[in-house]
Amino acid sequence: MKLLIVEDEAKTADYLRDGLAEQGWSVDVARDGNSGLHLAREFDYDVIVLDVMLPGLDGFSVLRELRLRKQTPVIMLTARDRIDDRVHGLGAGADDYLVKPFSFIELLARLQALVRRGRQQESTELNIGDLQINLLARRAFRDGNRLDLTGKEFALLALLAQRRGQILSKTVIAAQVWDINFDSNTNVVEVAIKRLRAKIDGPFRNKLLHTVRGMGYVLETREDEDAANARPPA
Amino acid sequence: MTPWRELPIARRLAAMFAGAALLVFALVGIALYQVLQTQIVRYQHAELETKLRYVAGSVNACELRERWHKVEDKVDSLVSSDRSTKVWAWSDSALFRIGAGAPPVEAARGAADRGMGRLWLADSDAPYRVLAQTIPAKGERPPVRIWVAIDSQPYRAALRSFAFALVALGLGGAALVALLGHWIAQVGLRPLQRLSSDAQRLSPSNLSQRLQPTDLPPELGRVAGAFNGALDRLEAAYTRLEAFNADVAHELRTPLTNLMGQTQVALQRPREAQRLTEVLTSNLEELERMRGIVNDMLFLSRAGQGDIALDRVCVPLAAEVAKTGEFLEYLLEEAGMRLRIDGAADAWIDTSLFRRAMTNLLHNAVQHATPGSEIVVEVRCGEAVPGDCGSGASVAVRNEGKCVEPQHLVRMFDRFYRVDEAREHRGERHHGLGLSIVKAIASLHGGNVFANSGEGRTTVGFSLAAP
Numbered sequence: 001m002k003l004l005i006v007e008d009e010a011k012t013a014d015y016l017r018d019g020l021a022e023q024g025w026s027v028d029v030a031r032d033g034n035s036g037l038h039l040a041r042e043f044d045y046d047v048i049v050l051d052v053m054l055p056g057l058d059g060f061s062v063l064r065e066l067r068l069r070k071q072t073p074v075i076m077l078t079a080r081d082r083i084d085d086r087v088h089g090l091g092a093g094a095d096d097y098l099v100k101p102f103s104f105i106e107l108l109a110r111l112q113a114l115v116r117r118g119r120q121q122e123s124t125e126l127n128i129g130d131l132q133i134n135l136l137a138r139r140a141f142r143d144g145n146r147l148d149l150t151g152k153e154f155a156l157l158a159l160l161a162q163r164r165g166q167i168l169s170k171t172v173i174a175a176q177v178w179d180i181n182f183d184s185n186t187n188v189v190e191v192a193i194k195r196l197r198a199k200i201d202g203p204f205r206n207k208l209l210h211t212v213r214g215m216g217y218v219l220e221t222r223e224d225e226d227a228a229n230a231r232p233p234a
Numbered sequence: 235m236t237p238w239r240e241l242p243i244a245r246r247l248a249a250m251f252a253g254a255a256l257l258v259f260a261l262v263g264i265a266l267y268q269v270l271q272t273q274i275v276r277y278q279h280a281e282l283e284t285k286l287r288y289v290a291g292s293v294n295a296c297e298l299r300e301r302w303h304k305v306e307d308k309v310d311s312l313v314s315s316d317r318s319t320k321v322w323a324w325s326d327s328a329l330f331r332i333g334a335g336a337p338p339v340e341a342a343r344g345a346a347d348r349g350m351g352r353l354w355l356a357d358s359d360a361p362y363r364v365l366a367q368t369i370p371a372k373g374e375r376p377p378v379r380i381w382v383a384i385d386s387q388p389y390r391a392a393l394r395s396f397a398f399a400l401v402a403l404g405l406g407g408a409a410l411v412a413l414l415g416h417w418i419a420q421v422g423l424r425p426l427q428r429l430s431s432d433a434q435r436l437s438p439s440n441l442s443q444r445l446q447p448t449d450l451p452p453e454l455g456r457v458a459g460a461f462n463g464a465l466d467r468l469e470a471a472y473t474r475l476e477a478f479n480a481d482v483a484h485e486l487r488t489p490l491t492n493l494m495g496q497t498q499v500a501l502q503r504p505r506e507a508q509r510l511t512e513v514l515t516s517n518l519e520e521l522e523r524m525r526g527i528v529n530d531m532l533f534l535s536r537a538g539q540g541d542i543a544l545d546r547v548c549v550p551l552a553a554e555v556a557k558t559g560e561f562l563e564y565l566l567e568e569a570g571m572r573l574r575i576d577g578a579a580d581a582w583i584d585t586s587l588f589r590r591a592m593t594n595l596l597h598n599a600v601q602h603a604t605p606g607s608e609i610v611v612e613v614r615c616g617e618a619v620p621g622d623c624g625s626g627a628s629v630a631v632r633n634e635g636k637c638v639e640p641q642h643l644v645r646m647f648d649r650f651y652r653v654d655e656a657r658e659h660r661g662e663r664h665h666g667l668g669l670s671i672v673k674a675i676a677s678l679h680g681g682n683v684f685a686n687s688g689e690g691r692t693t694v695g696f697s698l699a700a701p
Contacts, residue, residue, distance in 0.1 A: 101525050185526060188562060
């Protein structure tokens with residue numbers, strides 16, 4: 001998947017490029033508004049990450065110019081989060097808006113959501129290793145045994161399963177499962193994960209629910225058990 | 235020319251005084267002029283009357299043709315003694331006539347008996363004042379009509395010089411009033427100048443400096459008092475801001491120290507990848523903590539500037555509280571606590587902000603409540619009418635546990651204020667902004683926060699005003 005980063009701050013642009021490239025994106029970087037606009041017009045990207053404060057042409061202008069010709073999805077980055085900035089950005093045709101300092105996995109989640117949007121029909125039956133989840137019946141089985149999950153536990157599992165292999169931050173989880181759209185400064189998500197883990201992974205040798213310390217949680221099958229064990233427990 | 239509103243006050247006052255003086259002088263002058271004019275006319279009338287009576291008496295006495303010369307003599311003596319006087323007599327008989335030039339006589343014919351008329355003569359710039367009378371026939375003499383006229387030129391000249399004097403004196407007087415007014419205004423405004431130079435001496439380096447309201451006239455004393463009040467508030471706000479800055483710096487210093495120290499230690503010598511991963515992970519945690527502080531501070535700052543748009547909807551508060559309770563369910567369960575929601579009220583709220591405030595309040599209660607106890611949320615409404623969102627509401631969270639000292643109660647909503655430093659590390663990261671965020675959210679909803687504590691119970695809550 002092709003992605004364009006328009007960002008003048010060298011460190012930011014570099015770590016974004018490296019991080020996204022590692023996640024399998026093919027990344028182009030533009031250091032100012034004019035070259036960013038040029039690249040965005042000449043090539044077809046799946047999504048564009050656009051900074052607001054840019055030398056030459058600012059992010060809003062780039063977006064306006066781009067929208068005259070193309071509907072490439074755009075995520076805007078800004079250090080300011082005043083409401084009018086947000087409205088301005090979304091009004092100018094941005095698809096999403098991220099305020100600095102943002103976490104990398106937050107950006108990753110938003111990028112994937114944008115690219116996924118309208119692309120595929122979500123399946124109602126999910127299989128991860130020997131874990132089976134039926135979203136319609138709201139039931140989960142592991143190795144053929146029905147798992148006894150509460151409503152919230154099932155919602156949490158479904159979210160992790162739908163985004164399998166993707167690290168989900170606590171903020172994203174709180175927002176998706178509990179509709180809590182702010183940093184709550186509580187360890188609710190940690191506790192919920194701990195309970196869910198006890199139920200789905202407890203008695204089994206192959207662990208599926210993994211903690212990525214400082215970043216969040218991921219549901220995936222890991223062949224390399226040593227690597228999985230090397231991660232500190234939650 | 236300087237626009238009026240940029241003129242100094244003293245000059246404005248001087249100009250206004252001068253205008254007022256000019257108006258008064260003009261009115262008085264016009265009145266005096268009218269009075270003088272009336273008097274002059276009356277005087278002319280009286281003089282004409284005397285002269286007419288004198289001539290009329292002699293005409294009346296004359297019955298015979300040979301006696302007419304006596305009348306002519308009298309008229310001659312009258313005219314020669316006062317050159318400004320003219321006399322005419324006219325009758326049908328040419329023998330009983332005085333004064334040539336019928337045209338003026340004809341012109342003056344209109345002058346009524348005993349009524350004063352005007353007569354323009356070719357040799358004069360000013361009209362003559364004229365009075366006429368008809369003497370009935372007597373003996374040989376037919377009826378004779380006589381006219382006496384006096385020149386009004388000297389009177390007009392007198393009036394004109396009087397008017398000129400009035401205008402000159404009026405203008406001079408107004409100018410004098412302007413000068414005096416300017417001087418008076420300057421003297422009167424001296425306290426204001428003193429106040430202004432006092433104010434100029436105020437410097438940002440000494441915030442406790444104030445204006446001296448003593449020795450000032452009462453009006454300015456009030457201004458100085460109000461100004462000093464504003465300075466008091468500014469000083470308090472500035473001091474709070476400084477304290478806040480210090481708190482922020484202090485709060486950020488800990489994670490920064492950890493970040494720098496850990497990184498420096500890690501870089502001292504070659505390390506295994508796993509050790510470096512651990513350092514990076516730990517750094518990430520510190521950075522997350524800093525991000526939390528910065529975001530909360532930004533939220534508070536924007537809330538303080540009224541920069542957060544409320545997206546209000548009318549909802550039952552108890553249901554919203556229940557949703558937050560659901561989020562914190564695991565924490566309550568772990569602490570062995572139960573949540574009970576009492577009462578009902580509908581209110582206009584921004585649900586996201588309300589949940590944020592409720593999360594902070596409930597989390598605060600969970601941290602301070604006795605394990606195994608019950609946390610009670612009381613939802614109250616102005617008038618407890620279901621479906622009525624117009625009367626505002628309040629939410630109070632009560633927990634059992636150690637009481638909070640009164641001196642802490644008033645300050646617990648301050649930023650970075652901690653009732654008990656030791657409690658900080660009991661739970662997870664926590665930087666003392668939770669309750670100030672509750673306060674900010676209450677203010678955004680036009681409400682306020684409250685707290686009380688006693689008999690092993692602590693209640694903390696906030697109110698919401700009707701929009």
